[in-house]
Amino acid sequence: MPRVWIFGANVNTDQIVPGRYAPYMLKSEDELRKYPFVEARPEFASTTQPGDLIVAGPNFGCGSSREYAPLALKMVNIGAIIAPLFARIFYRNALNLGIPCFEADLTGVLTDGQIVDFDVSKGLLVANGQEIQLPPPPTFLQEVWNAGGIVPFYKQYGRFPGEAASS
């Protein structure tokens, strides 16, 4: 069962992975799995379990274009990120990597460390017996999720999301 990790508003990519821990600064990209929230929440990387949920305030992922920020979260198998508003580049990067992002404000509903039930395909979260239906992303983005990210999508369909198949 996934654990909820609560974060505040305006979590920037320097908090998710500081530039000093970029793969460019490491021996291998694989080391990156040790560093999500390395300074903002040092216990996160070692205690998070696959499927855990990040529940944050607005403007999650603001700041730089570094894809290694969502990549680090993918490496620890985050189940989904739920925030009322995502910064644009982060949202694209997360989508491209196949990390489910839901736009909803649950920071006042859930508590840090809470254990919940979550069905990512339905966007259905159950907390304390209460069902919370998360709004699904637009259809053309859902196609990218379903393919597992933009690279598998492009290889499968030979086109960009929303692009006519013939062009």
Added chain:
Amino acid sequence: MAQTLAEQILSHAAGRPVRAGENVVVHVDLVMMHDSLSPSIIKILHNELGAERVWDPEKIAVVVDHVAPAATVQNAEYQYNLRRWVREQKITHLYDVGRGISHPVLVEEGMARPGMLIVGSDSHSTGYGSVGAFGTGMGSTDIALALATGKTWLRVPETVRVQARGRFRPGVGAKDLGLRAARELTADGATYQSVEWHGVDFLSVGDRMTLATLSIEVGGKAGIVPPTSTQEPVALSSTNGLRQLVGSDWLNAPGYVPEWLRVEEGANYSRTVEIDLDQLNPQISVPHYVDNVVDLGDLERVAVDVIYIGTCTNGHHGDMAAAAQILRGRRVAPGVRLLVVPATSEALRQASLDGTLDTLLAAGAAIGTPGCGACIGRHMGVLAPDEVCLFTGNRNFRGRMGSPKANIYLASPEVAAATAVTGYITHPQEVLG
């Protein structure tokens, strides 16, 4: 129907009229990638997408600016591999160590031009809006896809208009306007939107880049200054293969601004923020968020350890010259360090020609290699715990420039220079008297 500048540029790219809210798949005019994300971009391009060649080696700019020169053996090896890859792919535009930061370099080189759609592996790619281009930042996968196909997908953004009126008072400038806009709009006020900067025709291209790069700090997908003429003196030379620009009114050079790119009456803006420059005071962004902005006069006395002048936001020649004007005949205060990292080699060369560099050195400044410097906290002046930095850059996030226990205040180059003289955050007029 009247269009915003973002709608005009994306319509041109799409080959049909498009409106805010539509999704489009478009050809890009230029792809910029830098050293920092290059290992992952190259890996995704070849190993994951399976592409052997880039789509057009002449429409790609590779810039080594993020850790330049290399700080570690690891960086050096990645850069070595990048140069080899550039040769293999026959990419014609490599700007290597010391040439400077991608955004101003590509403007100087004439590679970023009005009306272009430019994607870059850097969030401050909004900076291409300084010359009326639609520049937007993307991550490694989107850039790898653009390298492979020459295309990207975008949602045509709505536009927030920042309307400036009047003229700056002494000691106040473009950075103060940009930070004031961040204060009004907040960190997500323009998320998924373009920012158009109006009423700034009198600003130099460097100052326009200050505004365009700060557009991402309010969430902007692009930040576009209408490409009107500027009275900026031209110092670009034809040496080093630099593009020869024509006349001081270079944005009016024939053919430089496409006919179809014009501010249109009746274009639809989601919001307009008006800022009266005659009333504007120096603005200070207080740790640890860019939109945490106050008037300098409302700030309590803040002693600093280091003053850092540089970045794609405020490392331009005009920024160094403005700082030099305050530092002329003065010295950096005891116990304080002043680091100056020019945005480009051309900015540094201009500073060496007009006496700016001499003034900075005489005042006690240390000069770094043109590039991103300590902005990403990797080299060339990273901060220790508890150190306080007055920074002319664009981000004061916790840990941005080094220790997460350091404090970063953002301000203009004029405030930076005045602060260097006194050792505490200071209004330029206090020093000039």
